[in-house]
Amino acid sequence: MKKSKLFYNLLILISLISSCNNSNSKKEGELELNKNQQTLSEELSNVTQVEKILYFEKQYGTNDNQKEIYKLIFTGNKVEIYYKNEEFDQDFENPPTKGELKDGIIYSPDGYTYFFNKNGLCEENPESGEIGCIPFIRAKSTNEIEEVINPEPPGYFKGQNLKSGEKIIKINWSKENKTNYTRDMNSSGFRYSSKLLKVPNGKKWILIYINEDFTFENGHVVGSVPDLFIDNKDEEINNRRFSNPKDINLSRAKDENIKIYSGSTIKAISSRTNGKGVGNNFIEYLGEMWFLEIND
Structure with a gap:
């Protein structure tokens, strides 16, 4: 009887180990955090730009x-x-x-x-x-001069009235967070990422703007779209339709844009590295995302 119980416990242990190994296996395009970020206690933040x-x-x-x-x-x-x-x-x-x-x-x-x-x-x-x-x-x-000296009244965004329970979430990042993921493993440079964000309970975020600007030593600024990960999966945004701040229609966004649901995590990563063999180095980097938050 004792031997059977011991054997049964061993089977359970082996099954648990196997399950953990399978869940930790990497898939192409999945987010791989570097050593400084590999922790379950990484801060999940809900950031409203102030x-x-x-x-x-x-x-x-x-x-x-x-x-x-x-x-x-x-x-x-x-x-x-x-x-x-x-x-x-x-x-x-x-x-x-x-x-x-x-x-x-x-x-x-x-x-x-x-x-x-x-x-x-x-x-x-x-x-x-x-x-x-x-x-x-x-x-x-992070903003135009006019947006700073003449801010819109509360409850409005680019002349559009925000409904009850709605607000705009703006996230900016630069070179403060470095990261790699699988397709970068043979690259000599790091990419730069936003913080890991989590959609609050009972809320839904709708992507209304995403962009990144690379400033090079000669002063040229090149705009692009960062890689966007939702729940560790690359959303694969391959065009710049979310990168025009002058063409944001909130009603249209609710029907057509990417929606991220309560409890989901979000992370954006620069679309290129800054290292040897990857092209010219950039001296400044600025990434930016805007979301419309609504009740789920």
Whole structure:
């Protein structure tokens, strides 16, 4: 009797091990997280963008590093102003200068005021009264200037009324997360990914925009579509019909666009690596996804 019970337990153990091995086997196109991400406790986050980031750059000399850069981070009407001169500085000034946005003008405690023209950030020197402007770099920014200084009233998106229970979810990522997956295993470079996201219980997300911009050393910006994984499976978006922010119709999206259901996970990964043998290296990368959240 004891031997039978022991044999039975061994069979159960062998069956469990076999089941785990089968479930862990890789399939072509499935997401393979790198060692730093291989954990069941990886944070699943439901992110609504609250920060809006604007970049401004100005070349003042013939050398590539003779450049002034402003990075402005807006949270409501509060602004953090990061500045660096690439000729002398390796990093942005930290802590940043803090200011407040009021009627389209940024007021800082050091007496400087900043305002916007059509394509840039302008600064008035409180001593000389001189005004200088620095061009806006859309490829590195999360929003248009107009979206920051004249935000739409609550309940609206691009002039369209959001119904009760609806909201827009915006996710941005750059080079902070590195990853590989199966078709990259012979590549020499990493890809860059968003955080792993999870659709909240009782909600449904509808994809309304997805895009990525690669900025190269010569200043060229190339737009593309990142690889989108839903529940670890590549959605295989092979065209840019989701990459036009000026052509987003929410009613049409509810009927025609990709829907992700409650409890599903989402991850986007750059469509190319940045390494030897893969083409020219890019110096900046910005990925972006927008979803319409509705009740499931």
